[in-house]
Amino acid sequence: MSELNYIRFWGVRGSYPAPFGSHLRVGGNTSCIELRADNHVLICDGGSGVIPLGNSLMAQQGIKEAAVILTHYHWDHISGLPFFVPAFVPGWKVNFFGPGDNKQEIERRISGQMVDPYFPVEIETWLADINYLSAHENKFEYGPFKIECFNVHHPGSTFGYRIEVHGKVIVYISDNELSFIDKTIDERKEELDQEEWQLIYAMQLEERVKALDVIRDAHVFIHDAQYTPQDYAKKRGWGHSCYIDTVEFAMDASVKNLYLFHVDPNYNDNAIEELHRASVKIVHDRKSEMECHIAREGLIIDLDNL
Numbered sequence: 355m356s357e358l359n360y361i362r363f364w365g366v367r368g369s370y371p372a373p374f375g376s377h378l379r380v381g382g383n384t385s386c387i388e389l390r391a392d393n394h395v396l397i398c399d400g401g402s403g404v405i406p407l408g409n410s411l412m413a414q415q416g417i418k419e420a421a422v423i424l425t426h427y428h429w430d431h432i433s434g435l436p437f438f439v440p441a442f443v444p445g446w447k448v449n450f451f452g453p454g455d456n457k458q459e460i461e462r463r464i465s466g467q468m469v470d471p472y473f474p475v476e477i478e479t480w481l482a483d484i485n486y487l488s489a490h491e492n493k494f495e496y497g498p499f500k501i502e503c504f505n506v507h508h509p510g511s512t513f514g515y516r517i518e519v520h521g522k523v524i525v526y527i528s529d530n531e532l533s534f535i536d537k538t539i540d541e542r543k544e545e546l547d548q549e550e551w552q553l554i555y556a557m558q559l560e561e562r563v564k565a566l567d568v569i570r571d572a573h574v575f576i577h578d579a580q581y582t583p584q585d586y587a588k589k590r591g592w593g594h595s596c597y598i599d600t601v602e603f604a605m606d607a608s609v610k611n612l613y614l615f616h617v618d619p620n621y622n623d624n625a626i627e628e629l630h631r632a633s634v635k636i637v638h639d640r641k642s643e644m645e646c647h648i649a650r651e652g653l654i655i656d657l658d659n660l
Contacts, residue, residue: 359657365403366649372619379623381651384430394497395420404434424452426512446482453511457486507534508593532599579614613649
């Protein structure tokens with residue numbers, strides 16, 4: 355496997371860390387993924403998984419810069435940043451990007467968790483060169499990475515990312531409720547006449563086609579698969595997907611490799627592996643060629659061999 359070009363999962367859980375013995379095969383840290391290409395490090399989300407990633411970066415000498423792109427600012431996606439060691443070290447450069455109208459708003463949102471009474475050390479103690487990135491028409495570049503951000507269905511402003519590098523497409527959507535519009539329609543079905551129904555169904559179809567185009571033919575698709583159907587029925591509108599919706603959506607877009615991500619911390623390893631078996635059966639029943647995987651902490655994907 356190439357030493358330079360890979361994806362590594364450092365945190366795969368949603369909501370909160372789950373450092374339990376029953377969760378170790380899949381992993382207990384919250385969202386954090388490292389993409390490395392040509393000695394450039396791109397980090398997706400700063401959940402608790404960014405802590406061991408930061409320690410790993412400090413153990414090497416060749417790289418002194420990284421970019422962190424955040425999907426949103428819920429704690430399970432930023433809680434590792436106060437413990438991300440490279441940000442505290444002179445000579446390092448750390449670039450940040452996330453939802454916000456300008457660089458100052460991104461900084462304010464990141465620093466908000468590092469103030470009294472929530473944390474004893476404020477962002478001013480970061481001694482690295484801290485830089486906040488901006489996007490032009492929701493697109494920007496970092497080293498060899500071409501990055502596009504887009505809005506997804508999750509409470510608050512939340513991004514998904516389409517990343518192109520070395521001719522490969524990686525789509526990272528950590529928190530997203532694929533059936534969000536279906537819920538809205540169900541809630542209003544008694545209020546609508548036939549003409550309004552036709553308009554809403556047309557809008558629903560248009561949005562689905564647009565969403566599919568973003569991920570179509572992706573080499574790697576990393577997507578929210580937090581709930582079973584039973585749990586999703588109780589938590590519709592919370593901003594997360596049933597794994598069945600995720601698998602069906604990925605197949606509709608002809609994705610090559612799907613990684614079930616942001617799994618519920620209440621599910622132990624056995625439950626998630628059962629969820630995976632059910633997902634593989636869906637793929638098999640549709641005679642799809644898509645590969646379906648569990649996103650496991652420590653898993654490394656060789657970009658050169660996709």
